[in-house]
Amino acid sequence: MSVTAQNLTLLTDLYELTMMQGYFKNPVQETVIFDAFYRVNPCGNGFAIAAGLDQVIDYIKNLHFSDEDVAYLDSLGIFEKDFLEYLRGFHFTGDIYAIPEGTVVFPREPLVKVIAPIMEAQLVETAILTMINHQSLIATKAARVVNAARGDGIMEFGLRRAQGPDAGTYGARAAMIGGCIGTSNVLTGQLFDVPVLGTHAHSWIMSFPDEYTAFKTYAKMYPDACTLLVDTYDTLKSGVPNAIRVFKEMRKDKVLNGRYGIRLDSGDLAYLSKEARKMLDAAGFYDAVISASSDLDEYLIDSLKTQGAKITSWGVGTNLITSKDCPAFGGVYKLAAVKQGDGEFVPKIKLSENTEKITNPGNKTVYRIYEKSNGKLKADLIALVDDKFDESKDLVIFDPQETWKKTHLKGGTYTMKELMVQVFDKGKCVYTSPSVMDIREHCINEQATLWDETRRLVNPHEVYVDLSDRLYKMKTDLLNKMHPEE
Amino acid sequence: MSVTAQNLTLLTDLYELTMMQGYFKNPVQETVIFDAFYRVNPCGNGFAIAAGLDQVIDYIKNLHFSDEDVAYLDSLGIFEKDFLEYLRGFHFTGDIYAIPEGTVVFPREPLVKVIAPIMEAQLVETAILTMINHQSLIATKAARVVNAARGDGIMEFGLRRAQGPDAGTYGARAAMIGGCIGTSNVLTGQLFDVPVLGTHAHSWIMSFPDEYTAFKTYAKMYPDACTLLVDTYDTLKSGVPNAIRVFKEMRKDKVLNGRYGIRLDSGDLAYLSKEARKMLDAAGFYDAVISASSDLDEYLIDSLKTQGAKITSWGVGTNLITSKDCPAFGGVYKLAAVKQGDGEFVPKIKLSENTEKITNPGNKTVYRIYEKSNGKLKADLIALVDDKFDESKDLVIFDPQETWKKTHLKGGTYTMKELMVQVFDKGKCVYTSPSVMDIREHCINEQATLWDETRRLVNPHEVYVDLSDRLYKMKTDLLNKMHPEE
Numbered sequence: 014m015s016v017t018a019q020n021l022t023l024l025t026d027l028y029e030l031t032m033m034q035g036y037f038k039n040p041v042q043e044t045v046i047f048d049a050f051y052r053v054n055p056c057g058n059g060f061a062i063a064a065g066l067d068q069v070i071d072y073i074k075n076l077h078f079s080d081e082d083v084a085y086l087d088s089l090g091i092f093e094k095d096f097l098e099y100l101r102g103f104h105f106t107g108d109i110y111a112i113p114e115g116t117v118v119f120p121r122e123p124l125v126k127v128i129a130p131i132m133e134a135q136l137v138e139t140a141i142l143t144m145i146n147h148q149s150l151i152a153t154k155a156a157r158v159v160n161a162a163r164g165d166g167i168m169e170f171g172l173r174r175a176q177g178p179d180a181g182t183y184g185a186r187a188a189m190i191g192g193c194i195g196t197s198n199v200l201t202g203q204l205f206d207v208p209v210l211g212t213h214a215h216s217w218i219m220s221f222p223d224e225y226t227a228f229k230t231y232a233k234m235y236p237d238a239c240t241l242l243v244d245t246y247d248t249l250k251s252g253v254p255n256a257i258r259v260f261k262e263m264r265k266d267k268v269l270n271g272r273y274g275i276r277l278d279s280g281d282l283a284y285l286s287k288e289a290r291k292m293l294d295a296a297g298f299y300d301a302v303i304s305a306s307s308d309l310d311e312y313l314i315d316s317l318k319t320q321g322a323k324i325t326s327w328g329v330g331t332n333l334i335t336s337k338d339c340p341a342f343g344g345v346y347k348l349a350a351v352k353q354g355d356g357e358f359v360p361k362i363k364l365s366e367n368t369e370k371i372t373n374p375g376n377k378t379v380y381r382i383y384e385k386s387n388g389k390l391k392a393d394l395i396a397l398v399d400d401k402f403d404e405s406k407d408l409v410i411f412d413p414q415e416t417w418k419k420t421h422l423k424g425g426t427y428t429m430k431e432l433m434v435q436v437f438d439k440g441k442c443v444y445t446s447p448s449v450m451d452i453r454e455h456c457i458n459e460q461a462t463l464w465d466e467t468r469r470l471v472n473p474h475e476v477y478v479d480l481s482d483r484l485y486k487m488k489t490d491l492l493n494k495m496h497p498e499e
Numbered sequence: 500m501s502v503t504a505q506n507l508t509l510l511t512d513l514y515e516l517t518m519m520q521g522y523f524k525n526p527v528q529e530t531v532i533f534d535a536f537y538r539v540n541p542c543g544n545g546f547a548i549a550a551g552l553d554q555v556i557d558y559i560k561n562l563h564f565s566d567e568d569v570a571y572l573d574s575l576g577i578f579e580k581d582f583l584e585y586l587r588g589f590h591f592t593g594d595i596y597a598i599p600e601g602t603v604v605f606p607r608e609p610l611v612k613v614i615a616p617i618m619e620a621q622l623v624e625t626a627i628l629t630m631i632n633h634q635s636l637i638a639t640k641a642a643r644v645v646n647a648a649r650g651d652g653i654m655e656f657g658l659r660r661a662q663g664p665d666a667g668t669y670g671a672r673a674a675m676i677g678g679c680i681g682t683s684n685v686l687t688g689q690l691f692d693v694p695v696l697g698t699h700a701h702s703w704i705m706s707f708p709d710e711y712t713a714f715k716t717y718a719k720m721y722p723d724a725c726t727l728l729v730d731t732y733d734t735l736k737s738g739v740p741n742a743i744r745v746f747k748e749m750r751k752d753k754v755l756n757g758r759y760g761i762r763l764d765s766g767d768l769a770y771l772s773k774e775a776r777k778m779l780d781a782a783g784f785y786d787a788v789i790s791a792s793s794d795l796d797e798y799l800i801d802s803l804k805t806q807g808a809k810i811t812s813w814g815v816g817t818n819l820i821t822s823k824d825c826p827a828f829g830g831v832y833k834l835a836a837v838k839q840g841d842g843e844f845v846p847k848i849k850l851s852e853n854t855e856k857i858t859n860p861g862n863k864t865v866y867r868i869y870e871k872s873n874g875k876l877k878a879d880l881i882a883l884v885d886d887k888f889d890e891s892k893d894l895v896i897f898d899p900q901e902t903w904k905k906t907h908l909k910g911g912t913y914t915m916k917e918l919m920v921q922v923f924d925k926g927k928c929v930y931t932s933p934s935v936m937d938i939r940e941h942c943i944n945e946q947a948t949l950w951d952e953t954r955r956l957v958n959p960h961e962v963y964v965d966l967s968d969r970l971y972k973m974k975t976d977l978l979n980k981m982h983p984e985e
Contacts, residue, residue, distance in 0.1 A: 024664050026656070026683040027697030035703065035720050043706065085689045091721065131706060138700075142659035143667055150662075170512070173628035174827045176636075178510050179665035181629055197512040203571045211513030214624075216834045217521065219847055220529065220617060234521050235577065246850065279851070331827045340826035341660045341817045348702045361705055364732065365765070 021072050023082055025139040030086065033132045034096045044107075045131045046350040046358065046376055048123035049141055052369060055153050056339045059473025060463065062156050062456055063116045063124050064187045065148030066436070067446040069109075072140050074442055076105050107133050109437040112379065114446065115152075115190050115456035116432060117463065119393055119478045122379045124149070124344070126433065131351075138346045146342035147180065148187040154336040155191025156460065158329055160468055161311035163318055165325050166194040168210050170306060171334025184334045190452050197328075205449045212238070212276065218245040224252065228259045236263060237271030240304060243289070244279045253289045257296045264297075274302030276328070282307060283322040290323035302326050310337070311470055347372045362491045368414060373480065375487055379432040382410075382422065383462065390462045391427060392420065396481035402429055410479040413488075420477065507558050509568055511625045516572065519618045520582045530593075531617045532836040532844065532862055534609035535627055538855060541639050542825045545959025546949065548642050548942055549602045549610050550673045551634030552922070553932040555595075558626050560928060562591050593619050595923040598865065600932065601638075601676050601942035602918060603949065605879055605964045608865045610635070610830070612919065617837075624832045632828035633666065634673040640797075640822040641677025642946065644815055646954055647797035649804055651811050652680040654696050656792060657820025670820045676938050683814075691935045698724070698762065704731040710738065714745045722749060723757030726790060729775070730765045739775045743782045750783075760788030762814070768793060769808040776809035788812050796823070797956055833858045848977045854900060859966065861973055865918040868896075868908065869948065876948045877913060878906065882967035888915055896965040899974075906963065 054061050078086075078100040086092050086100070107129020112118055125141055127134045159167050169188040175181030178200075185193075185201035195208035202209035213231055221227035228241050241259065243252025256275050263269040275293075277285050282305050293301045305317075306328030314327055331337060349372065350358040360374030373395060380394040380402065392410055402408070405424045412418040436444040447455070466474035480488065540547050564572075564586040572578050572586065593615020598604055611627055613620045645653050655674040661667030664686075671679075671687035681694035688695035699717055707713035714727050727745065729738025742761050749755040761779075763771050768791050779787045791803075792814035800813060817823060835858065836844040846860030859881060866880045866888065878896055888894070891910045898904040922930040933941070952960035966974065 021664055021686070023686040023689050024658070024668065025685055026658060027685050027688075027695045028683065028699050029697075030685065031697060031721065032699050032703050035699070035717060036706075038720060039716055045706070047702075082689070086685075089688075089695065091724070135700075135702065139659050140664070143661055143664060146660055147663040147666070172510070172512060173625050173832075174632055174829070175629055176662040176821070176826065177633040177665035177669050178507055178626070178629060179663035180633070182510065183663050197514065199511055199513050199516065199572075200507070200509040202513075202575075203509050203568070209513045209575065211515075211517060213514050213518050213521070214621075215849060216533075216621065217518050219834050219849065220522075220531070220837060230525055231521060234524060235517065238577070331829075335662070335821075335826040337826055340662065340821040340823055343660070343817075346659075348705050351706060363701060363705065 020075055020077065020079060020082070021140060022076050022078055023085070024143070025136060029136050029138060031091065032135050034092055036132045036135070037096050037099060038093075043131050043351045043353055044128065045134050045348060047127045047134050047138065047346050048349050048373070048377065049125040049127075049145055049344055049346045050121055050123050051149075051342060051344040052120050053343060054120060055150055055336065055342055056157055057471065057473075058153055058157055059467040059469065060117045060119055060153075060476065061149055061342075062152035062191055063112045063118045063145075063149055064114045064152035064190050065144040065146075065183075066111050066114045066125070068144040068148065068183060069111075069125065069141050070436060070442060070444070070446065072144065073105050073109065073137065073437060076103070076137070078103055104440060105133050105137065105437070106130065106440040107437065108435065108439065110378070110433045111436050112432045113434060113452075113455070115452040115459060117390070117459040119476050121373065121478055122393060122395060123377055123433070126377070128376075142344050142346055146344040148183055148190075149344070150336050150340070150342040151184045151187035151334065152191040152456070154333055154339075155188040155193055156456070157311045157470060158314065158333055159192035161315040161318070161470060162327055165327060167192065168326070168328045169193045169196040169198070169333060170328040171330040172198045174331040175334045181334060186449055188333060189449050190456055192453065192457060207449050212240045213242060215242065215245045218242065225255045225258060228255050229262070232259050232263055236268040239263070239271065239273040240276050240302070241274075242278060243275045244277060248277065248280055248285050249288055249292075253292050257292060257298065260298050260301065261296065272302060274304060274326075277303065277305045277324070278307050282324060283317055283320040286323040287321070304328060306330065308332065315470060349373065349377065350375055360487055360491060362488065362495070364495060371492070373484065373488060374491055375484060377484065380429045381432055382408075383428045383430070385426050385428050388462055389464060390476060391422070392477035392479055394429075394479050394481055395484060397484050397487070400481045400483055404429055410477065412477065413480045413485060506561055506563070506565060506568070507626060508562055508564055509571070510629070511622060515622050515624055517577065518621050520578055522618050522621070523582050523585060524579075529617050529837050529839055530614065531620050531834060533613045533620050533624065533832050534835050534859070534863065535611040535613075535631055535830055535832045536607055536609050537635075537828060537830040538606050539829060540606060541636055541822065541828055542643055543957065543959075544639055544643055545953040545955065546603045546605055546639075546962065547635055547828075548638035548677055549598045549604045549631075549635055550600045550638035550676050551630040551632070551669075552597050552600045552611070554630040554634065554669060555597075555611065555627050556922060556928060556930070556932065558630065559591050559595065559623065559923060562589070562623070564589055590926060591619050591623065591923070592616065592926040593923065594921065594925065596864070596919045597922050598918045599920055599938075599941070601938040601945060603876070603945040605962055607859065607964055608879060608881060609863055609919070612863070614862075628830050628832055632830040634669055634676075635830070636822050636826070636828040637670045637673035637820065638677040638942070640819055640825075641674040641679055642942070643797045643956060644800065644819055645678035647801040647804070647956060648813055651813060653678065654812070654814045655679045655682040655684070655819060656814040657816040658684045660817040661820045667820060672935055674819060675935050676942055678939065678943060693935050698726045699728060701728065701731045704728065711741045711744060714741050715748070718745045718749055722754040725749070725757065725759040726762050726788070727760075728764060729761045730763060734763065734766055734771050735774055735778070739778050743778060743784065746784050746787065747782065758788060760790060760812075763789065763791045763810070764793050768810060769803055769806040772809040773807070790814060792816065794818065801956060835860055836862055846973055846977060848974065848981070850981060857978070859970065859974060860977055861970060863970065866915045867918055868894075869914045869916070871912050871914050874948055875950060876962065877908070878963035878965055880915075880965050880967055881970060883970050883973070886967045886969055890915055896963065898963065899966045899971060
């Protein structure tokens with residue numbers, strides 16, 4: 014089976030189709046530029062992790078209206094025959110640029126840019142947002158949880174609490190991008206070639222006459238990855254002693270060669286892990302791993318680490334797979350420029366009484382500026398695609414809202430990297446996604462360029478995202494033109 | 500395309516498969532009973548709406564390990580050849596009982612009961628929970644939002660903020676079950692035959708030289724469902740006057756025969772709707788509908804209704820499709836009984852230091868008790884399947900935790916209805932789901948049996964869920980047996 018082979022063409026809001034018919038019937042045959050971006054980092058984080066692009070690529074490649082799709086739309090009674098005929102031959106013919114998955118990103122930066130005839134660009138809005146919003150959200154949440162664990166491994170365990178099969182499957186993919194070491198979701202393992210992990214549940218223990226027999230049976234089957242769940246009856250009085258009894262027998266039989274240990278799934282994890290550690294150590298099982306699960310999130314893991322809990326492996330479920338404290342990413346898709354025929358793009362701006370909600374006009378890209386001496390991220394610069402920069406020259410960047418906040422970068426002390434890559438060229442895919450494990454590696458490297466203050470769980474330092482001089486001027490001119498009397 | 504034809508067999512936690520192999524290799528060939536239930540109503544609601552069963556039915560029907568699935572599992576290096584051979588021939592052979600979709604349910608009631616060989620019952624745990632948890636969550640949230648709107652229509656608009664395509668598509672299905680009047684998601688409309696709704700976005704307005712032309716063009720195309728989005732430039736100075744100009748022209752041309760009106764998508768909705776209403780009424784457009792969207796949820800809608808906002812139609816996005824304040828349902832799947840060969844089922848109980856988490860043992864069903872005089876829901880009774888009741892006789896029910904809380908029901912004054920129906924019989928599906936619109940109707944009727952105090956948004960009155968005498972005795976006996984010294 015292949016999730017990606019699905020025809021998701023009708024995965025769109027009805028208004029995209031009513032607007033398409035409107036454009037079809039009227040002489041508004043423009044080429045447009047739409048930007049997908051977000052305004053606020055989720056979960057109070059200092060950054061987000063871009064994810065979901067590969068799903069978008071599959072979606073765009075498979076975009077077509079089947080006979081059933083057209084018949085269904087016809088049945089709604091609002092679409093005319095000539096428009097339905099047009100849909101029959103529809104495919105995406107535009108260009109798409111995007112920031113690769115696993116990249117650290119910040120508010121207002123275009124994550125995906127669509128340059129296409131207006132009808133095509135409008136149709137794909139909803140699905141692009143659904144996919145980018147969902148996976149970027151979970152990748153970002155995962156990065157937080159991984160960060161809180163200070164080097165310990167995080168396992169993604171949330172499938173049963175995910176918002177449906179996709180949310181569990183693509184969510185687990187995103188969690189891997191964000192730094193998890195494996196997932197319990199077998200389908201994610203199959204589809205995306207990532208490690209799958211898991212041992213047994215309370216029902217395993219309960220289906221045997223006693224806990225020892227359940228442990229012993231499991232250990233015989235899986236001596237190389239033997240994590241025993243110790244809280245079914247009583248963690249310290251029954252679970253840990255029975256586990257130690259089984260480990261002793263394995264040691265005697267010389268089969269204790271792989272990863273082994275216990276899993277705590279309830280109770281006071283700080284106390285239980287310290288007591289269990291003492292008991293395991295006293296029996297000579299110094300390398301037995303203590304793993305824990307039980308409604309964990311980044312704050313609880315951070316607190317347990319601070320309390321000196323003897324846990325070095327963590328299973329995180331509900332709070333990660335749903336990003337429970339912030340379950341939506343808030344990405345939007347806004348018109349940035351329009352051109353008629355072979356003309357020039359005319360920049361467009363969306364006004365709002367809320368200054369933060371005013372969009373950036375024009376055909377843009379994003380540059381990342383690093384300090385040359387240490388490779389740390391200095392600032393991001395949203396620029397027009399035809400802006401020119403020279404790293405050997407001085408650069409002054411300034412906050413687009415509080416313009417008196419200026420940063421002077423001396424030529425030769427910084428480097429610049431363009432973040433967006435071309436993904437579709439005239440409807441043809443020209444980009445191959447790396448493997449998920451390679452994206453995960455990229456994401457780790459990306460986060461290493463951040464200052465600790467930006468990675469902090471609470472009140473992180475905000476990274477500057479400035480506008481190039483020419484983009485700032487374009488925006489200001491447009492605003493002045495639209496508010497002539499004010 | 501068909502979402503339901505997908506093979507989701509590997510949509511499971513790895514530990515289900517490692518346990519399956521454990522059962523396969525060891526003489527634990529039992530038939531078991533598992534209950535899927537939840538412990539706390541989501542979003543502080545007084546009840547939940549059961550949903551997701553139809554997706555579970557499709558999943559169970561399609562359950563099989565393809566050659567690719569078996570090859571993938573083989574590649575993990577933890578499964579033996581004879582077990583993989585067994586998987587090749589695997590299909591579900593058990594019985595499933597469930598409470599039909601759209602039914603009002605309460606904590607601790609089995610929503611789904613699986614009676615099957617332990618390997619089969621274990622495999623299906625994760626996917627059943629994923630589907631029931633997700634759809635029940637969104638249906639319940641939708642019921643809250645619909646309830647807050649006091650009879651106004653709620654449109655589901657959240658696809659772009661959903662946790663992936665499934666969450667958007669099945670979430671919209673669940674939102675319809677919970678009482679929405681339509682969804683923007685065209686795929687949901689196609690798959691589940693529910694109304695799809697939508698007009699145009701800000702980008703439509705921005706792609707025309709001016710707002711009036713954009714409105715006029717739209718009105719010409721869609722005179723029968725002409726809702727104009729009025730907040731792109733300035734709601735009261737530009738949007739509403741331009742809408743009125745277009746409505747006047749439509750009235751003059753005698754094409755103002757359908758549903759028409761305006762949509763507010765930002766700003767102070769209470770103020771703007773009152774001012775817009777005055778302007779529309781002054782121009783004689785008394786039947787113009789004012790609809791609103793803008794990060795709405797049940798509390799905001801309730802507040803706007805209380806403030807006398809002149810809005811009668813609501814589009815709800817992010818907060819509904821993600822159940823933002825409570826994005827997980829928390830359903831669990833627990834072993835309730837075990838039998839060897841043709842023997843009797845032996846009840847099983849899961850202990851916990853938290854009394855609320857102790858499970859109910861045995862082969863159970865759920866009865867709903869109504870007051871005969873007014874049809875209102877009196878209490879639910881979790882009972883053993885072989886319990887006998889007689890509505891003509893007196894019935895004393897009591898709280899299973901606070902057993903002194905007793906309710907005496909006089910024979911002839913109450914009626915009882917069994918809630919669970921058989922869905923699979925020895926692996927064969929024996930149940931046909933009603934249409935989504937029929938489930939929605941059932942859900943409305945179900946909620947009509949509740950007292951207003953139970954439907955309250957905040958601090959609702961809790962409905963009694965009691966245990967039958969025989970079930971209570973079975974549970975107490977098991978607890979006493981497991982804690983002999985205490």
